[in-house]
Each structure stands twice: as structure tokens, then as C-alpha cells.
Amino acid sequence: MCDELTAADTDRHLSRRQLGAAAGAIGAAVLLPAPANAKPIKGRDVVITTPDGQCDAYFTAPTAGKHPAVLIWPDIMGLRPAFRTMADRLAQSGYAVLVVNQFYRSAKSPIVQPGESFDQxxxxxxxxxxxxxxxxxxxxxxxxxxxxxLDTQKEVDTKRGIGSAGYCMGGPMVIRTAAASSRIKAGASFHGAGLVNDAPDSPHKLVPQLRGGYLIAIATNDDARNPNDKVALREAFTTAKRPAEIEVYDGAMHGWCVIDSKVYNQPQAERAWGKMLDLFANNLDRHA
Incomplete structure (x- = not known):
């Protein structure tokens, strides 16, 4: 979850040496392996008019051709260099990627400065x-x-489905978007917060409205705090006959997939990234 309890989990499980190494996690971005046959890309800042204002965002795509689109919802610390880097990497694999500042109603990105984190x-x-x-x-x-x-961008192949990926608070945003738009054909939630609750519109209750395949990657400490969430999610997808891979990632703590996180776990993050690429390839790389 995106709260002070998760921050306490982080400090309790990380040694001082690990914390020191994690402080420079963004540096790991330059060590991330490039995709096979990485495509040349170009990114640009964009502003999207919504019913509630102007959303600042980052759009990146291969420099040639049309490609399936992917919408990325960042974690609690919003659009920042780490997510631009991750979006660029996904674009190199052949996707037109939009990563948004979901906090645009309140502040422009970046909403955190270097050295700041949600545990402060x-x-x-x-x-x-x-x-x-x-x-x-x-x-x-x-x-x-x-x-x-996304469907108005020249780099986007509108004949193909759109994917979405969300981190932390972005996880349920993926589900809500997919339930509301028939264009979403695949979704990935990484250490998603609040996917299961008692509200009538809890994300897991929206599963019957989804299309395509889904990946739900759960942090070990999130699962320890809410062990029944994975059960409820599996039951929801099974009952709705929607394909989904729902897995607790052993030893990976909440936030492990984001390259500037104190708990960034590169082996498990790479495994989750590969699962996402497989998901998108199987659901988006064909005409909708």
C-alpha cells in the first residue's frame, strides 16, 4: 500500500548498506539492458485537456511507423525522470507510450524533488x-x-488495442480505465495499492467489464498484510473468465519495480518487465 506502514516496512527490512545502495537506484537505469532490436525513439512533453484542467504528460514512441499504445499510471510520487526512462525503454520495444501526471489538478510534475520520498x-x-x-x-x-x-497521435496504430500499466496507486487506475474503455486490451498492475476493498466499485469488482489479458504482480510485504487480496482477485478473474496471471513476487517489497525506489529489486523487476512485454505482445501486437 502507499502509506506510512509501507515506509516502515521498507526501513525494517532494508539494512543500512542496502539503504545506501538504494539511494542511488536511479543510476541503475543506465545499466538496464536495452531491448533486442531496440527501435530509435523520440519523446516529447505534451499537455492534455481534460474536463478538470490541463494534464502535463510525457509521450514517447519509435521514430517510424505506427505502434500499439500504452498508458502508464505512475506511483504515489508521480511523473518524474524514473518514469520517463521506463517509458522510453518500453517505446524501444515498439510501443507508443504515454505516462501521465495524475496529480495535475493539484500540481505540475515533478511533484517530488531529488532526495524526497513518500516515507518523509x-x-x-x-x-x-x-x-x-x-x-x-x-x-x-x-x-x-x-x-x-493516444488515438489522435500519428505514432499510434488505432487498429490495435491499447495496453495500460500502473504502479502502486496506479494499479487500480489501470483497472478503472480498462473497465471504462473498450480500447484497453491488456493491463499490468505492479505492487498495486487498493485493488481489493469493500466498496461497490472496488477494482476487483470491475473485472467482468475488462477485455484481454492481465498481469497482477504483488509485493511480498503487501501480501503479508493483505493475504486474501490475491484470493479475491483470482476468484474475480476466474468467475469472469478473464485471463490473468496473479503472482506474489518472492522477496520483492512494495515499490520494487520502479528504478528510483529504495527497494528496487532489479532481478524481480526485470522478470516483471518481461511478463509485461509478453502480455502486450500477446494482446496488442495484432489487430483488435
Whole structure:
């Protein structure tokens, strides 16, 4: 979950040496292996008009041809260099990628400065009210707007489905967008927060409205705190007859997939990334 308990988990499980190494995790980005046959890409900052304002975002795609689109929802610390790097890497694999600042109603990106993290009380106090504005209705509206934006970009192949990936608080945003838009044909949630709750519109209750395949990658410490979530998710996908791979990643803590996270776990992050590429290849790399 994206809260102070997760921050406490992080400090409890990481040694001082690990914390020191993790502080420079963004440097690992330059060590990430390039995709096989990586395509030349070009990125640009964009502004998307929504019913609630102007959303700043980053769009990146191969320099030639049309490609399946992917919408990325960042974690609690929003659009920042780490997510631009991850978006570029996905674009090198042949996708037109949009990563958004979901906090645009409250602040422009980056919403955190170098050295800041959500485990710092002052940062939490600043971001928490911005997160509260992101109601299910707001997220659903934004998701549909972002999908529509992607379909207007010359680099996007509108004959193919769109994928979505979300991290931490972005996990349920993937599900809400996919439930609201028939253009979404695949979704991946990495250490998603709040996928299962008691509300009538809990993300796991929206599974019957989904299309295509899904990947739900769960952190070990999230599973320890909410062991029944994976059970509820599996039951939801099975009942709805929707294909999904739902797995707890052994030893991977909440945030392990993001390259500037203190708990970035490169072997497990690479495995999750490969699963996402397989998901998109199987669901997007063909005409919808």
C-alpha cells in the first residue's frame, strides 16, 4: 500500500548498506539492458485537456511507423525522470507510450524533488490531499480522456488495442480505465495499492467489464498484510473468465519495480518487465 506502514516496512527490512545502495537506484537505469532490436525513439512533453484542467504528460514512441499504445499510471510520487526512462525503454520495444501526471489538478510534475520520498512526513502531508482528489470518478474520466488522446497521435496504430500499466496507486487506475474503455486490451498492475476493498466499485469488482489479458504482480510485504487480496482477485478473474496471471513476487517489497525506489529489486523487476512485454505482445501486437 502507499502509506506510512509501507515506509516502515521498507526501513525494517532494508539494512543500512542496502539503504545506501538504494539511494542511488536511479543510476541503475543506465545499466538496464536495452531491448533486442531496440527501435530509435523520440519523446516529447505534451499537455492534455481534460474536463478538470490541463494534464502535463510525457509521450514517447519509435521514430517510424505506427505502434500499439500504452498508458502508464505512475506511483504515489508521480511523473518524474524514473518514469520517463521506463517509458522510453518500453517505446524501444515498439510501443507508443504515454505516462501521465495524475496529480495535475493539484500540481505540475515533478511533484517530488531529488532526495524526497513518500516515507518523509512532510512529503506525505503534501501529497496526501492531492491523492484524495483522485476519486474513482475522476480517475475513470481521466483514463477515457488519455485513451482518446493516444488515438489522435500519428505514432499510434488505432487498429490495435491499447495496453495500460500502473504502479502502486496506479494499479487500480489501470483497472478503472480498462473497465471504462473498450480500447484497453491488456493491463499490468505492479505492487498495486487498493485493488481489493469493500466498496461497490472496488477494482476487483470491475473485472467482468475488462477485455484481454492481465498481469497482477504483488509485493511480498503487501501480501503479508493483505493475504486474501490475491484470493479475491483470482476468484474475480476466474468467475469472469478473464485471463490473468496473479503472482506474489518472492522477496520483492512494495515499490520494487520502479528504478528510483529504495527497494528496487532489479532481478524481480526485470522478470516483471518481461511478463509485461509478453502480455502486450500477446494482446496488442495484432489487430483488435
Amino acid at each position: 512526513p512532510a512529503v506525505r502531508e503534501r501529497i496526501t490531499p492531492w491523492r484524495a482528489v483522485l476519486t474513482p470518478a475522476a480517475v475513470t474520466s481521466d483514463g477515457k480522456t488519455f485513451v482518446a488522446f
